[in-house]
Amino acid sequence: MEAVVLPAVSRVAVCGGTHGNELSGVYLVRERLKRREDGTEPVSVVAVMSNPRAVQLCVRYIETDLNRCFTRAALRAPISEASPYEMIRSQELNALLGPKGSTQAVDLLCDLHNTTANMGLCLITYSDRDWICLHICKHLQA
Numbered sequence: 001m002e003a004v005v006l007p008a009v010s011r012v013a014v015c016g017g018t019h020g021n022e023l024s025g026v027y028l029v030r031e032r033l034k035r036r037e038d039g040t041e042p043v044s045v046v047a048v049m050s051n052p053r054a055v056q057l058c059v060r061y062i063e064t065d066l067n068r069c070f071t072r073a074a075l076r077a078p079i080s081e082a083s084p085y086e087m088i089r090s091q092e093l094n095a096l097l098g099p100k101g102s103t104q105a106v107d108l109l110c111d112l113h114n115t116t117a118n119m120g121l122c123l124i125t126y127s128d129r130d131w132i133c134l135h136i137c138k139h140l141q142a
């Protein structure tokens, strides 16, 4: 049997408040931001409040759904003062945590949401071949 070698994960981002009225991620990010790393952590974890204006007003979004602003086209779109807040914010987040798909990007990004559907813990990953995400899902399910 061949051993599975997982890629190194050294930079992780935990994002909450992508939708400002989904409070689990907001709470977790606030708690995480209170902590001070002491340099002994094996992984660098940055906590980010994705949509602070929507969080402040406890609404899903201000002008447009931030979750729809991370396509490559949206991330490259010209920005002006007339641009929706979330379009501007997505480019700020891409600069902070990406650029998306680049070698400078964080190795793993956990974006925390809530749902009103009665579905319990729900994990969404973009690939069934992403070993890191599959291991995290297995751990959380246990």
Ligand SMILES: [Zn+2]
Pocket (backbone or CB within 6 Å): 018, 019, 022, 112, 113, 114
């Ligand atoms: Zn959400």
